[in-house]
Amino acid sequence: MRLRTLLSTGAATAAAAVVGSSASRSAVDTWYPTLRKPPFTPPPVVFPVAWTTLYADIAVTSAAALDRLEDEHRDDERLRYAAALGTNLALNAGWSWLFFGAHRLGPAAVAAGLLTASSADLTRRTAQVDARACTAVAAYPAWCAFATLLSTEIWRRNRR
Template sequence: MRPTTLIATGLATAAASVAGTVTTRSSLETWYPRLRKPGFTPPTPVIPIVWTTLYADIAVTSAVAIDDLREQGRDDEAAAYAAALAANLVLNAGWSWLFFGAHRLGAAAVTAGALAVSSADLTRRTAQANAPAGAALAPYPLWCAFATALSTEFWRLNRGSRLVR
């Protein structure tokens, strides 16, 4: 893996993480505690641990996949992978903005579903480039599928509340 590719994917995932964190921080202290929560909501301290691990996983496995595609002369696929990664990270940060920033739980649930599909596609692309890297990325779409179920249940429980737009 080339250091420059890892730096690029690391910066991209860090940007998505920072965007999500900035949007989330104030709502965690004020708005989020007042929401009705599903019984399967993870404890709040678990979430940043999971996401930090996943962002590191995304950065490393994506760098491996992009470099492997380039080394195999599959430059078009490497470019398509980079575009898929960018779209995935936009969806990722967008969910945080919709849920915590705009308090639009329905739109956040739909975005979480799109993120789960995008994450599965990114994992598929990774596995096609490098099977072990694809296996290492497999927890990402699983977590996003869980997040979709969780987001949908938050929306269901809080529809009609003055806390939700």
Template sequence: MGKSIVATSLATAAAAVVGSIASRRGVETWYPTLRKPRYVPPNGVFPVAWTTLYADIAVTSSAAIEKFRTDGDDAKARAFTAALGTNLVLNASWSWLFFKAHKLGPSAVVAGALAVSSADLARRAAAADPKFGAALTPYPLWCSFATLMSTDIWRLNR
């Protein structure tokens, strides 16, 4: 995996840290005051899910980028890297909109954009190797679930 694992790990860790800075206080103070649908998991599920997903994103993205490079397709490697950067910005932005700014409607829209972006990353990873696409599939599935949660929380708290 070479140096791309370092880059993808640092990028996903940065998104995680930026998101957690925005989330920390809101999770403890504001979030408990919101009306939530019954299907929302307990708070302890989220750090486990996201830590697992961030590791998956870093490792699978690195493998896809390296495969493109090994195959001599630097354009696809660069395009994947750009798509990953966009995805991680959307990822961290959601936390700032939701937990820090308390903007439920815009955060639901960003969650939807993140789900689409995550599906695009899985598609791009599958183009490098179908196993990579399968490995990244939990990410758009979770982001789609997060979009549903965000939208229902917005609806319940208007």
């Protein structure tokens, strides 16, 4: 894996994390505790641990896939992979702004579903390039599917 590629994917995932967390910072302590949540809601400490791990996985596995595509001169596929990664990270950060920043629970549930589909697509693209990298990032769409379920249930319980 090339350092420049890892630095690029690391910077992209870190940017998504910073943008997303800037929307949620104050709401996590003030607004979020007031919501009615389902019993399967994880304790608050789980979310930063899960997301930090997933962002690291996304950065490393995407760098591995992008490097392999470059090495194999699959330039069009590499560009499509990079675009899919960018779209995924934008959806990721956007969910935080919808949910925590704007308190738009319905649109956030829809965005979570789109993020799940995008994460599954990114995992599929990774699998086509590097099976080991795919294994490492497979938890990402699973977590996003859980987040979609959780977001949808929070929306349902807090409709007015």
